[in-house]
Amino acid sequence: MHRRTLLGAAAALPALSLAAPAIGQDARARTLRFVPQANLTSLDPIWTTATVTGNHGYYVFDTLYATDKQDRPQPQMVEGHTLSDDRKTYRFRLREGLRFHDNTPVRAADCVASIQRWCVRDPFGQLVARVAQEWRAVDDRTFEVRLSRPFPLLLDALAKPDASVPFIMPERLARTDPNTAVTEMIGSGPYRFVASEYNSGSRVVYEKFDGYVPRQEAPERASGGKIAHMQRIEWHIITDPSTAAAALTNGEVDWWERPLTDLQPMLARNREIRREILDTQGRMALMRLNNLQPPFNDVRMRRAVLRSVVQEDYMRAAQGDDTALWSTCRSIFPKQTPYFQEHPDLMPGSLDAARAALREAGYSNAKIVIINPTDFPDIGPLGQVTNDALRRLGTNVELAESDWGTVIQRRNSREPVERGGWSIFHTTGTSNTYGSPAMSPLIRGQGDAGWFGWWKNDRAEELTQAWIEAPDEAAQRRIASELGRLGLEEVATIPLGQFTIRTAFRRNLTGMLEGSTPYPWNIRRT
Secondary structure, three states: OOOOOOOOOHHHOOOOOOOOOOOOHHHHHOEEEEEOOOOOOOOOOOOOOOHHHHHHHHHHOEOOEEEOOOOOEEEOOEEEEEEOOOOOEEEEEEOOOOEOOOOOEOOHHHHHHHHHHHHHHOHHHHHHHHHEEEEEEEEOOEEEEEEOOOOOOHHHHHOOOOOOOOOEOOHHHHOOOOOOOOOOOOOOOOEEEOHHHOEOOOEEEEEEOOOOOOOOOOOEOOEOOOOOOOOEEEEEOOOOHHHHHHHHHOOOOOEEOOOOHHHHHHHHOOOOEEEEOOOOOOEEEEEEEOOOOOOOOOHHHHHHHHHHOOHHHHHHHHHOOOOOOEEOOOOOOOOOOOOOOOOHHHOOOOHHHHHHHHHHHOOOOOEEEEEEEOOOOOOHHHHHHHHHHHHHOOOEEEEEEEOHHHHHHHOOOOOOHHHOOOOEEEEEEEOOHHHOOOOOOOOOOEHHHOOOOOOEOHHHHHHHHHHHHOOOHHHHHHHHHHHHHHHHHOOOOEEEEEEOOOEEEEOOEEOOOOOOOOOOOOOEEO
């Protein structure tokens, strides 16, 4: 159901004419042409959790710490840290020679302001803010944080990967209201954002920052030496999958981040194209309900939708029939993460059970608006499946389709649907992000201060704090088990399945790093 249609076979795919500057062959060899998963509409990776904006953030910004393959925090912008005997004061020392793209030095004050802003927006950061009594710049290269009590996960927070990453920006930008997006992109990362060539819906351009000082360690995910071998990276926004496939096949682009599943066999037959799964943990697809507005401010209505979900329908619609690339996951904690535990009794996948729940809730034809993208093949079909299921349940549902950028903007609204609000949206996120009570926004019961949908549950917040303070792994596992079931019982989030992606790139590219983000460093052209 809801299968996407293709425009033709490989031989019939249209060529794509990419406007390019008049450059020599050597310059072309040092230019990477990349097709991202979606259009880049929001530039501030602190303001939004959109994955494409987080990917953009890794080009422009750097972090104090970053995770390796074992998810251990490693020093990145800092030389390291010291910890007081009472474990309540951390002191950090920046590496020498760090500069922003406007040629100003990176200072301790920049780091303090950036982390404080991040702590307002991110669930993990909000946990840090609860115990951080003072952030203080000691001198230009040294800053410290004084805690009210020990917080053993502070370095993990500063190394948080993938979504809502604690990137460092100049103090003058970091002092922007956390609820207002920063639009000037000045970081200290390996690439600088070329604002004059940015055209949302068409192209994003980055150029190598010659002032970047990489670490000496080997690169590993977001940690280690970030060496930019490419002089220039161009993002070409191509929303039509057949056109993107033609561009990759003809060598007009070098890397397509997320090829359409139905086009994978055609790409596999091309000897000049390689396909790899860089993120072996994969991604979770999910549905988020608006807890602030009717009808989903009533948990009984949320449970009715939960009972209707047949995850196989969602995965086949969005990811195709190759079950080697997807699986069901009736858990808010994904598979291949420590706290995965399925609860099939809460997700029977039955329209009859859902209808009974609707009758119990006394549903009275309240309007349900699904905001859904038409230009995001991994997400759009999810909304279509939900729309079909809710229609069959007899609800008053409207599928409001638009581009992904509009969805990102509209999901900020807390107004009723009659005034431009929403009831349901769908998205995906990395399994790594959703694998920990501290990192995952899906099960945090913060209400107005939480993630879109604004689920409020004091018990969930108590359990999260108890998990952080747990004396051992066994206690953490018990707490996470209770939290995971509570999240499904109260329908904080509805999981729709888990999947992996085969990215595709020209065979003459090497150096792609394992991880959930298409990192731009370490890549060479042979």
